[in-house]
Structure formats: structure tokens, C-alpha cells
Amino acid sequence: MSKETKATGRVVKSTGSWYQVELPKTGETIQARIRGKFRLGGKKLTNPVAVGDWVEMNIDTAENTGMIINILERKNFVVRQSPRQKHHLHLMAANIDLALLIVTVVEPKLKQGFIDRFLLLTEPRDIPVLICFNKCDLYSEEDLLIAEYLSSLYREIGYDSLIVSATKKIKTDQLKLKLKGKTTLVTGQSGVGKSTLLNTLQSGLNIKTGDLSDYTGKGQHTTTFAELHKLDENTHIIDTPGIKTLSYNNLEVMDVTHNFREFFQVSDRCRFNNCSHRNEPGCAVKEAVEKGSISELRYQNYLIILDEIEDQNYWERHTDY
Numbered sequence: 001m002s003k004e005t006k007a008t009g010r011v012v013k014s015t016g017s018w019y020q021v022e023l024p025k026t027g028e029t030i031q032a033r034i035r036g037k038f039r040l041g042g043k044k045l046t047n048p049v050a051v052g053d054w055v056e057m058n059i060d061t062a063e064n065t066g067m068i069i070n071i072l073e074r075k076n077f078v079v080r081q082s083p084r085q086k087h088h089l090h091l092m093a094a095n096i097d098l099a100l101l102i103v104t105v106v107e108p109k110l111k112q113g114f115i116d117r118f119l120l121l122t123e124p125r126d127i128p129v130l131i132c133f134n135k136c137d138l139y140s141e142e143d144l145l146i147a148e149y150l151s152s153l154y155r156e157i158g159y160d161s162l163i164v165s166a167t168k169k170i171k172t173d174q175l176k177l178k179l180k181g182k183t184t185l186v187t188g189q190s191g192v193g194k195s196t197l198l199n200t201l202q203s204g205l206n207i208k209t210g211d212l213s214d215y216t217g218k219g220q221h222t223t224t225f226a227e228l229h230k231l232d233e234n235t236h237i238i239d240t241p242g243i244k245t246l247s248y249n250n251l252e253v254m255d256v257t258h259n260f261r262e263f264f265q266v267s268d269r270c271r272f273n274n275c276s277h278r279n280e281p282g283c284a285v286k287e288a289v290e291k292g293s294i295s296e297l298r299y300q301n302y303l304i305i306l307d308e309i310e311d312q313n314y315w316e317r318h319t320d321y
């Protein structure tokens, strides 16, 4: 007969149906599962439990496996449309202090709007974001100007930013300092150097990284599951698989309007209080764009996202699945 005990631990890796849960006292990891279907805001979740979650389990002491019976209340979480099932949501991580968005101007080229699209995932929950331009050792003079331009643009609206090189260890000490004492979600397009950067920050992590040639082809992912790594007693980082595209199945127009933070700051001066900042008269956001105090680039990306959401929501309401 097998015996059961109860324990609480933190999810450090999720591989589909199994979760690796670390027990805080011993550091031992238990393989655990969860039963049932889970939803968030009316949408099905592909993964009910996220890396970073604290969970209660019943542990079968003979098998040394766990059954998750409760997910403790989350401080916050980052959720996106599932990359595989467009009507589902996917939890990227839970209980984080910082989101580290890694981008690069070259190899792979930065997709227009990618940074703004990502910020819509963190902004509703007030999660601080550090935007890191990696691979600066490869930048031409013009690439560097682009990185510097974008870096100061985001800094002006309140997002921290750094230009670094993981392989040449440029500004990586500064980056390490910014992560100290925090749990950080590390994310970005595939091949930008997330895992390489983490290996640079901590020798001995030995996270698998990709060959550059992998990314010129079909862009396969080297990191396939989110995993929490410990840098020191109080510092943790969650490495995640690369993002190919970011679409939204859980946003309304007003969610976008409210979460472009510098737009929101001036929007109380718009004539209409539900102004979408497109064609409405007396719009303070459009005025700020014309004056140059709001970035034209951010505004163009905003318009693209709004159109896309309106289109998608229209078809969802007018199609039977």
C-alpha cells in the first residue's frame, strides 16, 4: 500500500502533462500532474499551471510522484494566445518581479511592432520590463543607431533598457545587477540569445543553445519548455521557448488603448472618454503624435494592433465553430 503526504512547492519546469515541482526545504524535485480542465477569463488554458507557480500536492511516497490539488494565489502572471491553439491561452510564467525582453536588431531581424506587442502582455499587470538589445557585437553603425534610438524611446516612456552582447560580455555585469534578488521571466523571439545570455550570467548553468544556422531556416526552437533556474538563493530566472508571433485572442480595443502607457497618460484630455485615438475629433493622443511628444512608431504599431483586434473579434462573433 502506498502512503500519501502533503507538500507545497514551486513549479520549476512544465513539459506538457508533467510538472517538476521543487520542495523549498530540501530542494528535491517531484514529478507531478494535475487533473481537470482550467480556464482563465472564459478561455481554455493549454497549461493550467505555470512555471513560477506555488502548488500544494499529495505525494505518493512509494512512487515519489505528486498530484497537484491546489494552485496558490498568484502575485501576477504573463499569459498569451497559445502558439498552437488559437482559441486557447498559454501561461508563460507566474509570480515574477521582472520581464526581461531580449531582442536584437540583427540575426534574427527585429520584427516591426514586436516590442509593443509584448508590452501588451505585461502592462495590464504592471510588471516591470527590461528591454535588452543583444548581439551588439554584430551591429553595424546603422544597427547601433537603431538600437540606441529604440532604447531611448522606451526609456522615455518608463521601460528600462540595455544594449549588450552575450558572447562578448558587453554590459552583462550591469544586466546581472538588474536581476539580483528577483524572479525574472526571460523571453523574446527565437534565436535572439536568451539561453546564451543566461549561460553568460552564470557559469555552470549549461543551458542548451542553438546554432545560428538553425535560425536562418525554419527557425526551430532550441529551448522547448519553460524552466526556472537559480542564480543564487534569491535570484531566479525563467528561460522560455522563443516567440514566433504574438496574436491576441483575449483583448478588446479598450485593453489596447489603456495599455499603451504614454497614450493613457494624456487620454484624459481627449474630448471623448472612450476615445480610441483614431479619427475622433479633439484627440489628445493624435495631437501629441503631431507635436512629436508621442512616438509616431508606437502610434503606427498601435493602429495596426487595433485593426487586427477589431477584425479578429468581428469574425469570432460572426462565425460558428
Ligand SMILES: Nc1nc2c(ncn2[C@@H]2O[C@H](COP(=O)(O)OP(=O)(O)OP(=O)(O)O)[C@@H](O)[C@H]2O)c(=O)[nH]1
Pocket (backbone or CB within 6 Å): 134, 135, 136, 137, 138, 164, 165, 166, 167, 168, 189, 190, 191, 192, 193, 194, 195, 196, 197, 208, 209, 210, 211, 212, 220, 221, 222, 223, 224, 240, 241, 242, 243
Ligand atoms: N554574435 C553573437 N551571437 C550571439 C549572441 N548571443 C547569442 N548568440 C548566438 O545566437 C544563437 C542563438 O542563441 P540561443 O541562446 O540558443 O537563442 P535563444 O533565444 O535561447 O533561442 P530559442 O531557445 O530557440 O528561443 C547562438 O548561435 C548563439 O551563439 C551575441 O551576443 N553575439
Ligand SMILES: [Mg+2]
Pocket (backbone or CB within 6 Å): 194, 195, 196, 208, 209, 222, 223, 240, 241, 242
Ligand atoms: Mg533558448
Ligand SMILES: [Zn+2]
Pocket (backbone or CB within 6 Å): 267, 270, 271, 275, 276, 277, 278, 280, 282, 283, 284, 285, 286
Ligand atoms: Zn484620443
